[in-house]
Amino acid sequence: MHRFSATKMLLEHLGDRPVVANLGPSTDELWHSGDRDRNFYTYGSMGLCSSIALGMALSTDEQVISLDGDGSLLMNMGTIGTIGREVPSNLIVVVWDNEQWAQTGYQASHTAFGTDLEQVARGCGIEKTATVRDEEELLSVFHQALDEEGPWFIVAKIQEEEYLPVSPVEPEMTLYRFRKSFGD
Amino acid sequence: MNWAETITQSLKDNDVSLVAYVPDISIHQVTKILQDDPYFHVVSATREEEAIGIAAGAYAVGRNAAVFMQSSGFGNCINALASLCIPCRIPIPMFINMRGEVGEFNIAQVAMGRATRPILDVLGLPYYTLDTVDRLDQQVSGALQLCYASRQPLALCLTPMLHGGKIA
Numbered sequence: 001m002h003r004f005s006a007t008k009m010l011l012e013h014l015g016d017r018p019v020v021a022n023l024g025p026s027t028d029e030l031w032h033s034g035d036r037d038r039n040f041y042t043y044g045s046m047g048l049c050s051s052i053a054l055g056m057a058l059s060t061d062e063q064v065i066s067l068d069g070d071g072s073l074l075m076n077m078g079t080i081g082t083i084g085r086e087v088p089s090n091l092i093v094v095v096w097d098n099e100q101w102a103q104t105g106y107q108a109s110h111t112a113f114g115t116d117l118e119q120v121a122r123g124c125g126i127e128k129t130a131t132v133r134d135e136e137e138l139l140s141v142f143h144q145a146l147d148e149e150g151p152w153f154i155v156a157k158i159q160e161e162e163y164l165p166v167s168p169v170e171p172e173m174t175l176y177r178f179r180k181s182f183g184d
Numbered sequence: 185m186n187w188a189e190t191i192t193q194s195l196k197d198n199d200v201s202l203v204a205y206v207p208d209i210s211i212h213q214v215t216k217i218l219q220d221d222p223y224f225h226v227v228s229a230t231r232e233e234e235a236i237g238i239a240a241g242a243y244a245v246g247r248n249a250a251v252f253m254q255s256s257g258f259g260n261c262i263n264a265l266a267s268l269c270i271p272c273r274i275p276i277p278m279f280i281n282m283r284g285e286v287g288e289f290n291i292a293q294v295a296m297g298r299a300t301r302p303i304l305d306v307l308g309l310p311y312y313t314l315d316t317v318d319r320l321d322q323q324v325s326g327a328l329q330l331c332y333a334s335r336q337p338l339a340l341c342l343t344p345m346l347h348g349g350k351i352a
Contacts, residue, residue, distance in 0.1 A: 018245070020241070040244060042268065043267065043271065044263065044266070044267020044268060044271070045233075045237065045263060045264050045268035046263075047233070047237075048233060048234070048236070048237035048240075048264060048268060051229075051233075051234045051237030051238050051241065052237045052238070052240055052241035052268075053241060054227075054237075054238055054241060055202070055204070055227075055237065055238035055239060055240060055241025055242040055243075055244070055249065056241040056242065056245045057241075058202065058225055058227065058238070058241075058242065059202060059225075059241070059242040059245045059246070059247040059249075060245040060246075076231070076233070076234055076237075078229075078230025078231050078234055079229075079230065079234050079237070081230055082227065082228070082229060082230060082234065082238075085228065086227060171268075171271035171272040171273075172271065172272060172273050174272065175244060175272040175273060175274060176273075178244055178245075179243070179244055179245070179246060182244075182245045182246045183246060
């Protein structure tokens with residue numbers, strides 16, 4: 001499974017629900033999949049994608065989707081515990097797991113050596129979890145996540161591919177229009 | 185009202201209803217009030233930068249959120265401020281309990297305490313020192329108003345002169 005193709009597929013099924021994307025390729029590929037007001041792109045703050053999504057989920061009734069990465073989440077694994085403690089029923093975390101820090105030179109990440117982020121989530125008390133390896137599986141679980149209360153934690157194993165061009169770096173615009181879409 | 189109740193009221197007056205925090209014995213005097221008040225959603229974070237991320241997410245969907253931490257942990261959230269809040273213009277009031285000030289008993293707390301304000305300076309973020317209950321409501325409410333008007337994080341530094349500090 002490739003992240004860009006899978007991102008495009010998810011975008012087709014999530015309506016106008018807010019999405020937070022991890023820095024780097026996850027943000028770039030979300031932009032290339034279809035720029036929208038409710039895409040919250042991140043350009044730094046590595047590790048905080050799902051924390052940002054958690055703060056959103058605790059502050060809106062809408063379902064919030066986090067498109068995180070294995071290397072980033074390893075940097076802030078405590079937030080999985082916080083999700084398990086807060087139990088936000090409207091949060092769906094998808095972890096693009098390529099088992100490497102690809103952007104910095106394809107260094108293998110801990111998930112290539114036995115760290116199982118799904119098991120970490122289960123150990124933190126998150127009951128709705130899955131690990132998927134192709135788009136069909138991902139879509140099936142994602143639909144279930146949209147229909148059933150969460151929090152959901154879905155590890156999507158992906159193969160790295162050639163990067164798309166970097167998307168426009170517009171953090172101020174991202175925040176402004178995202179927030180405006182919630183009425184402020 | 186004591187200092188902790190004054191801060192609580194100022195948060196309410198400025199529509200700050202989510203608080204993410206990393207525990208500290210002095211700010212516990214505030215967070216225990218917040219936890220008992222249904223107006224607030226208090227989130228216990230595992231690390232200071234996580235607290236910033238949670239507060240940023242709340243603001244992104246229209247809810248004002250503050251962060252409480254100790255100066256020793258402020259260093260854990262510098263990049264979250266520098267690469268998320270500052271470029272996106274996300275206002276987050278940070279209540280930082282200052283260690284390493286008068287009465288400190290632990291040498292390990294001193295350097296980070298002394299570094300906290302200079303780090304805020306080089307980030308271009310304002311800070312205000314809370315060391316007396318005199319006009320505390322004016323100072324805290326004013327800082328919160330400035331935070332949201334300027335759309336950037338700022339710090340309110342709580343000192344032992346305000347709350348008595350941590351007893352060894």
